[in-house]
Amino acid sequence: MAAIRIYEPALCCESGVCGTDTDASLVTVTADVRRLKDLGADIERHNLATDPTAFTTDETVRGFMHTVGSKGLPDRRRRRHRRDRHLSEPRRTARLRRPR
Structure with missing residues (x-):
């Protein structure tokens, strides 16, 4: 089985339930990972605020961070904005082609 590593920007908590603004997508990811x-x-989740050494020990991630910086990590504010913008549009689903 392949190893899955999730690298997230600095968040106050991984669960998404801290503070006054609950982020449902983080709650879902936390439940899915668990x-x-x-x-x-074999799945691990790394938060830049709580586990910064994970970003330096993996050569690929270290190179990415050196080139792009933390701006290249998923931005939950941007993701929420995109999701909200498309709420009124019909949901599009991708069709998978079956192998012949």
């Missing part, structure tokens, strides 16, 4: 770990998946 469930996958319970099923035996």
Whole structure:
């Protein structure tokens, strides 16, 4: 099974329930990661604020951070804005082609 590593920007907490503004997407990711770990998946989640050494020990991530910086990490504010902007549009789903 492949290893999954999630690198996130500096957040006050990984759960998304801290503060006054709860981020539902972080709550979902936290639950999904916990469930996958319970099923035996090799998955880890790294937060720049709480686990900065993970960003320096992985050569690929270190190179990415050196080139792009933390601006290249997912921005939850930007993601929420994009999601809100498309709420009125019909949901588009991708169709997967079956192998022949």
